[in-house]
Amino acid sequence: MEQVFFFYFALVIAAASVLVVALRNPIYSALALLIMFFHVAGLYVTLHAEFLAAVQIIVYAGAILVLYLFVVMLLNLRQDDRYHRQWPMAGIVGATLVIEAIILTVMKGWTAPVVAAGTETTVGATTNAGAIGDVLYSTYLFPFEVASLILLVAMIGAIMLAKKDIVEVNSEG
Amino acid sequence: MTVPLSYYLVLSGIVFLTGFVGVLLRRNIIIILLSVELMLNATNINFVAFSQYFHDVAGQVFVFFALTVAAAEVAVGLAIIIALYRAKSAINIDEFQLLKW
Numbered sequence: 001m002e003q004v005f006f007f008y009f010a011l012v013i014a015a016a017s018v019l020v021v022a023l024r025n026p027i028y029s030a031l032a033l034l035i036m037f038f039h040v041a042g043l044y045v046t047l048h049a050e051f052l053a054a055v056q057i058i059v060y061a062g063a064i065l066v067l068y069l070f071v072v073m074l075l076n077l078r079q080d081d082r083y084h085r086q087w088p089m090a091g092i093v094g095a096t097l098v099i100e101a102i103i104l105t106v107m108k109g110w111t112a113p114v115v116a117a118g119t120e121t122t123v124g125a126t127t128n129a130g131a132i133g134d135v136l137y138s139t140y141l142f143p144f145e146v147a148s149l150i151l152l153v154a155m156i157g158a159i160m161l162a163k164k165d166i167v168e169v170n171s172e173g
Numbered sequence: 174m175t176v177p178l179s180y181y182l183v184l185s186g187i188v189f190l191t192g193f194v195g196v197l198l199r200r201n202i203i204i205i206l207l208s209v210e211l212m213l214n215a216t217n218i219n220f221v222a223f224s225q226y227f228h229d230v231a232g233q234v235f236v237f238f239a240l241t242v243a244a245a246e247v248a249v250g251l252a253i254i255i256a257l258y259r260a261k262s263a264i265n266i267d268e269f270q271l272l273k274w
Contacts, residue, residue, distance in 0.1 A: 006176045010184045017188045017211050021195035026203045033207055040214055046176075047225045049233050056217075059240055064210070064247045071251045072203055075258050090197030097193065101186055105179075131230045132237070140234050147241040154245030161252035164259075 002046065009043045012036075026072045030065060037061045051129040181222035189215035202257070202264045206250050213243045 016036035037060045044053035195208030224232025
């Protein structure tokens with residue numbers, strides 16, 4: 001049963017990600033990415049990461065993708081050529097990566113890594129969100145604060161970059 | 174019957190490669206940013222799969238941080254795209270060659 005769910009999610013994720021790259025219209029690409037985000041959230045549920053599944057839908061599908069669609073429609077793009085001139089080089093690099101991946105998987109012989117003993121950090125929490133909160137606010141408190149700083153910098157940077165009169169002043173002066 | 178860890182790694186590898194090829198091949202900057210999102214999601218799948226496999230919740234915490242960075246990247250990247258569009262009225266990366274040798 002678990003495998004049925006995994007193969008369904010994996011198939012849709014792989015197909016949607018190919019569509020994101022292959023589709024000509026940016027809006028269709030963004031919608032394919034939306035399908036992929038929802039199925040990644042489903043995959044998280046099968047992996048017992050319910051909190052991350054909710055966050056995936058709220059942040060990725062709810063915020064990030066809406067921002068993308070907003071910009072695509074704001075710019076009112078015409079459809080244009082899909083691929084640019086460096087595609088032979090890209091083909092060589094991509095083929096090398098694929099071969100390397102195949103060789104690595106064959107060489108490792110599909111052996112599963114050893115489960116490390118005694119590193120479990122789930123302490124006294126019953127739910128998934130509780131376990132994440134326990135670790136996030138104790139062990140990873142400093143990275144958590146740094147993440148808030150990153151968000152602040154990104155917010156200020158986005159406002160400064162997209163502000164109209166700054167660009168105009170620079171081009172006039 | 175549980176799913177082996179290697180299946181998740183293969184899925185994540187496929188998605189990552191797709192995103193990588195998209196970054197290299199496409200000309201539209203928005204599609205390139207979408208491909209970067211694909212790669213970030215591939216790493217997130219890896220993190221969650223390993224987190225489940227090792228019974229260690231730290232992997233999910235890292236997905237949380239990756240999500241934060243992805244949100245920041247999208248905000249700044251789209252602001253840059255809007256600024257570029259104002260300057261050149263195009264978002265094909267072939268149009269922006271100022272830093273090319």
